[in-house]
Amino acid sequence: MSSNSYFFRAVKDSRFTLLVGWLLGALTNIFPLYSVISFAVLAAGIFIFVYVDNRKELKKISITDEEAKSLAMPVSGAINAASKTNMNLLVSGKTIEIACHPNVNAAVRPDNVGWDPKDIEIEHTDLEFEAEELINRAGGLIDAEPPNGRKFCLISTPFITAESSHLKLTLKETDFFTIETIKSWLENNQDLADAYGHVSPEKNRIPSSLCLHFIIRLSDGEILLMKRAKGMSYYENKWSASGEEQISESDLKTEHPIDTLFKRAIGEEMLHLGDIENFPEHIQSIEKHIKYMRLYSVGTEWPLYNPALFGIIQLKDDRNSLCESLIARKFGSEYSGQEDREGVFYTINNDQAYELLSSEKTIAKALFNDTEEVIESDSLHPTARYRIFRLLRTLRRNKLVKHNKKIQRPA
Numbered sequence: 001m002s003s004n005s006y007f008f009r010a011v012k013d014s015r016f017t018l019l020v021g022w023l024l025g026a027l028t029n030i031f032p033l034y035s036v037i038s039f040a041v042l043a044a045g046i047f048i049f050v051y052v053d054n055r056k057e058l059k060k061i062s063i064t065d066e067e068a069k070s071l072a073m074p075v076s077g078a079i080n081a082a083s084k085t086n087m088n089l090l091v092s093g094k095t096i097e098i099a100c101h102p103n104v105n106a107a108v109r110p111d112n113v114g115w116d117p118k119d120i121e122i123e124h125t126d127l128e129f130e131a132e133e134l135i136n137r138a139g140g141l142i143d144a145e146p147p148n149g150r151k152f153c154l155i156s157t158p159f160i161t162a163e164s165s166h167l168k169l170t171l172k173e174t175d176f177f178t179i180e181t182i183k184s185w186l187e188n189n190q191d192l193a194d195a196y197g198h199v200s201p202e203k204n205r206i207p208s209s210l211c212l213h214f215i216i217r218l219s220d221g222e223i224l225l226m227k228r229a230k231g232m233s234y235y236e237n238k239w240s241a242s243g244e245e246q247i248s249e250s251d252l253k254t255e256h257p258i259d260t261l262f263k264r265a266i267g268e269e270m271l272h273l274g275d276i277e278n279f280p281e282h283i284q285s286i287e288k289h290i291k292y293m294r295l296y297s298v299g300t301e302w303p304l305y306n307p308a309l310f311g312i313i314q315l316k317d318d319r320n321s322l323c324e325s326l327i328a329r330k331f332g333s334e335y336s337g338q339e340d341r342e343g344v345f346y347t348i349n350n351d352q353a354y355e356l357l358s359s360e361k362t363i364a365k366a367l368f369n370d371t372e373e374v375i376e377s378d379s380l381h382p383t384a385r386y387r388i389f390r391l392l393r394t395l396r397r398n399k400l401v402k403h404n405k406k407i408q409r410p411a
Contacts, residue, residue: 071357072389073377078302085199095386096199098307099158100297102165105393113394114294114311117259121168124252129153129174131182131207134196138185141177148177150249151209154201154307158298167295169258171247174207182207183304190303197305208306209246212261215311215387216242216270219291220318222347223391224270225364225375225384229343239364239375240343241384243269244308250277258309262293266313269342272329289325291316296390301383310387312394319347323368346373350395353388 074091082089082096090097101114135141152171160167186193186206196205216224224242228235245265247257254260260276267286268274276282295311317325346364348356356362361376377385 068393071354071392073357073385075302081194081197081199081300081302081305089199092389093380093385094302094382095299095308095310096302097297097299097310097386098199098201099160099167099299101167101295102160102162104296104390110394111292111294111314114296115165115167117262117293117295117311118256119167120256120258120295121166122252122257123168123170124152125170125172127172129155129172129178129207131174131178131205134182134185134206135178137192138181140181142181142184144177144180148175151175151179151207152247152252153208154210154298156202157200167298169210169298171210171252174209176209179207179209186304193303193305197303199300199302199305201300201307204300204305204307206305208304210307210309211244211246212258212265212309212311213244213383213387214242214262214265214313215391216266216313216315217391218315218318218322218347222319222349223353223388224367225346225348226269226343227346227373228381235381237379238381239379239384240381241387242313242345243342244381245269248277258295259293262311262313263287263290266290270345272326289315289317289322296394299383299386308383310383310390312391319367346375348375350392353392357385357388357392 072090072092075094078091078094078096082091090100103113106113151174153174154169155172156170158167158169186196193206198204218224226240226242228238228240230236243265245261245268247261248264251257251261251264263283263286264274264276266289267276267282271286271289273282273285276286291314293311293313295309297310298307299310300307315322345367347367348362348364352362352364356375356377360378361374363372364375365372
């Protein structure tokens with residue numbers, strides 16, 4: 001920032017403006033000369049103080065590329081996977097961002113960052129994702145827990161530019177048994193996962209189920225984290241920020257599939273108002289809680305090479321009103337639909353979210369009581385770091401890093 005910028009910032013500061021007003025008042029009312037001189041000296045002193053103070057503040061909120069990378073903390077395996085594309089891709093933790101809205105780093109209001117879910121186009125083909133070779137190598141389909149539902153793979157990287165930001169997602173079909181068979185086999189053959197998997201969906205030979213990874217923020221600024229339940233097929237006992245939901249056949253039948261996916265996700269996992277397919281009237285009850293929903297990006301989760309959508313659900317509720325609504329529904333004040341109890345919810349504020357990324361741990365508070373629990377970054381869901389990082393970049397912009405010093409990492 002130039003010296004002129006510092007000067008004008010100091011001039012506009014309310015403390016300086018107030019004293020200038022006093023000085024003008026003294027002149028207008030023809031106060032004695034010594035009063036005018038005293039006010040002038042005082043105003044000059046305050047101006048100097050404000051000028052120096054603003055320079056210090058700028059240093060405190062500045063952020064370097066190295067510090068941003070430190071907060072994102074990409075793992076080496078994900079970096080190597082991203083490098084195969086020969087593209088400049090953001091990597092945070094185990095998440096590789098393959099497409100994002102052009103304004104994710106721009107100085108726009110948080111409710112305008114990213115895409116409105118209603119504007120996202122879905123092209124659903126009837127073609128089946130080819131996985132016969134991997135099924136054969138795995139020894140045939142396993143007897144996974146039924147039902148064997150239809151799943152939908154993202155098969156192409158969305159083409160996004162500053163001039164053309166429209167998001168179109170192209171999907172092919174697979175099924176739950178196929179995904180579980182190959183996932184189980186690759187867990188014991190990770191080297192083959194890197195051989196068959198690719199960051200770019202059009203080159204990825206591993207079947208997947210397109211999933212929304214969303215973060216929930218309350219009206220008081222608290223961020224919801226979910227400690228995933230023991231026994232979950234994916235990442236049991238890990239901390240998610242805040243939940244994940246796979247796109248379903250019922251979502252694709254609606255006018256705005258991704259908008260429906262967002263609402264069904266929070267309805268089932270948080271608000272006890274799911275099962276939209278059988279109870280469409282639940283949509284209105286869900287919408288009452290939502291201030292806005294935005295989709296930030298499309299990414300790939302390494303080492304599963306599972307494409308995912310990443311976004312935010314900003315609620316109108318604060319902690320107390322949300323708890324009151326959920327408790328009331330348990331007592332039957334409003335019919336509750338399908339509830340996916342995938343874990344237990346806690347909250348952290350923005351400073352604690354920053355602390356989790358920078359210092360590797362923080363303290364979370366339980367949603368329904370006053371108990372606290374320490375969260376360490378190595379216990380996070382693989383995409384949780386990226387979701388928190390992307391949210392903080394949206395909310396704070398250049399104020400993300402609060403002090404300009406190198407962040408120390410444990411050995």
